[in-house]
Amino acid sequence: MKIREGFELREVCGMYVLVASGRKNIDFSKVVSMNESAAEIWKAVADREFTVEDMAKALTDNYEVDAETALKDATAIAKTWRESQLVED
Numbered sequence: 001m002k003i004r005e006g007f008e009l010r011e012v013c014g015m016y017v018l019v020a021s022g023r024k025n026i027d028f029s030k031v032v033s034m035n036e037s038a039a040e041i042w043k044a045v046a047d048r049e050f051t052v053e054d055m056a057k058a059l060t061d062n063y064e065v066d067a068e069t070a071l072k073d074a075t076a077i078a079k080t081w082r083e084s085q086l087v088e089d
Contacts, residue, residue: 001078001087002049009034009042016042018086032084037063038077052078 008019016039018032034042037059044058055074059065065073081087 001051001089003042003046004086004088007086009039032086041074041077
């Protein structure tokens with residue numbers, strides 16, 4: 001999968017939010033915010049093709065988490081990103 005064009009991760013007052021640019025990404029009905037670990041994954045996979053396994057590796061590289069838990073969490077995050085149309089396959 002790949003992050004859809006036009007989204008930029010920003011830290012605002014200690015929170016991570018996605019800022020959309022371009023007309024096709026503007027939707028003021030919801031704000032996309034991320035916790036620190038989701039933001040770390042976003043940074044690790046930005047601007048390249050990636051898999052859920054790549055997302056899990058970003059978790060194990062940055063946090064004290066076992067591979068099984070990281071894969072479970074990465075799968076859940078990928079599902080959320082797909083449902084929110086932040087990524088494309």
